[in-house]
Amino acid sequence: MKSLFDHTISRKNTASVKWDGLQNRFHVDEALPMWVADMDFAAPQAVLDAMQERVQHGVFGYTLRTDSYHEAIKMWMADRHHFPIETSWIAHAPGIVPGTGFLIEALTNPGDKVVIQPPVYHPFERIIRGFDREVLRAPLSFDSKRYQMDLNALEDQFKAGAKAWILCSPHNPVGRVWTEEELRAAGELALKYHVTVISDEIHNDLVYQQYRHHPFASLDERFKEITVTAIAPSKTFNLAGLQTAAMIIPNAEMLKKYRKVLQKYSMEGANTFGVIALEAAYRHGKEWLDELLDYLEGNLATLQQLLKEKMPQIKVIQPEGTYLTWLDCREMGLNKEEMDHFFLQEAGVAMDEGHIFGEEGLGFMRMNMACPRAYIEDAVDRIAIAWQQRDK
Ligand SMILES: Cc1ncc(COP(=O)(O)O)c(C=O)c1O
Known part of the structure; x- marks a missing residue:
């Protein structure tokens, strides 16, 4: 059954930092944005209704x-x-x-x-x-x-x-x-x-x-x-x-x-x-949040499964909370510049580089998985295909 959260909402041209700020942050026009910590989901209906009512007041x-x-x-x-x-x-x-x-x-x-x-x-x-x-x-x-x-x-x-x-x-x-x-x-x-x-x-x-x-x-x-x-x-x-x-x-x-x-x-x-x-x-918002948490757990399971199948060099550090996943990419054997280049330029996936969180983060990437599941599938495909191309 499709979840509310499977619904994709285009955020381009909404002045979104995540989607419209790619040029500013990464100097690219196109990439799948899985960086800054916001979600690609609409807020709960009760929140939208309350805000609409306030707008009506004028x-x-x-x-x-x-x-x-x-x-x-x-x-x-x-x-x-x-x-x-x-x-x-x-x-x-x-x-x-x-x-x-x-x-x-x-x-x-x-x-x-x-x-x-x-x-x-x-x-x-x-x-x-x-x-x-x-x-x-x-x-x-x-x-x-x-x-x-x-x-x-x-x-x-x-x-x-x-x-x-x-x-x-x-x-x-x-x-x-x-x-x-x-x-x-x-x-x-x-x-x-x-x-x-x-x-x-x-x-x-x-x-x-x-x-x-x-x-x-x-x-x-x-x-x-x-x-x-x-x-x-x-x-x-x-x-x-x-x-x-x-x-x-x-x-x-x-x-x-x-x-x-x-x-x-x-x-x-x-x-x-x-x-x-x-x-x-x-x-x-309680029920909405409980549904969101179920969906995020599903995203995590999908990410782990797909990486295992298609890109086993990347290991997910099991998150206990947050919608951010910390990817251990050290087995890929890339240095800092190569890793940044690979994910952004070759795979076309914009994630926060581990080293921005301190030198301890070198060799890691932070993927934001608060998005429709299809984006996770797309991201892993992009990464796996780019990695195969590299091998050739
Ligand atoms: C730990 C932590 N603190 C604060 C923030 C941002 O907070 P705010 O947008 O309220 O300034 C973030 C956003 O990612 C965060 O992860």
Whole structure:
């Protein structure tokens, strides 16, 4: 039976970063875009209906975040993530990336050290440096099958005087959904060394069946006091263009500092459609999300099967969450330039190169599989055919 998500929607000429921004990012006019993390699916019908209704009204003046908006966030966090939160802890962010910059400014000082765990979402490093802070790396450990938190590396960097740690949970690009044990152990270290935790949980809803996401701050009252939890409906419901996210900050002092920075940049305003879409998604999007997760698991199984048949040199690192797959391409025996050239120019598949996530990502590619299954089939065919041509 065809799924709702099999339906292909052309995104060309919609000012889509992923589809219309190929020239900017990759200097090519044509390629199958499987890079930046948004989905090629329409948002849930309830979200579209709520936005249509708002369009019909016709007046788009300055907008408030209502009690009902905050209630929707609280309900979602309690029901989906077993994390009861208070309205007073919720602050706005015009996206997790800009919000993370504001947090760095609010909670650390110039020259302070901030820890990341590469290979990791590459803007973290840019943001830290952009605010004149120093990046400390505690790379994940990897046994060629599964990534884990390297608690020794983390402790070394905390000990080296880190002021903050950006936790990516679930982890982009390797797809780990951190276990309760891992998070508790890392949290104890953060407490011991007085490190503030910025827990980027933007992928929190995109977790596969056998796994469970644990909001870091929910695990321990003491973690709550040192942590900001960054959430948004943007990945889950494909609403990134609406630039609406939330920072959950239970510590009143930290919240005050964050709000001050928001004010400084005059970034407190609400996007009328972002507010409408967030509320509709969190109130009515559950069934759609469950269907999406089933479909993504199907995409993953298809990708794994097709690669096994047609391109066994590429191994999929089993994702536990996110719609991003981390492809181990080291067996292809290509150097950095050859690999970038092969996938983009020879195969015509535009993916994020592993090395942009840190040197640990060399030999890997990140494929975004949030697309109709036919695109996955097309991508593997393109790669396998280009590889055969190379062999000739
Ligand atoms: C871990 C992580 N954080 C943040 C973002 C982007 O957040 P925003 O669009 O809200 O700035 C992404 C997008 O891929 C991400 O993977």
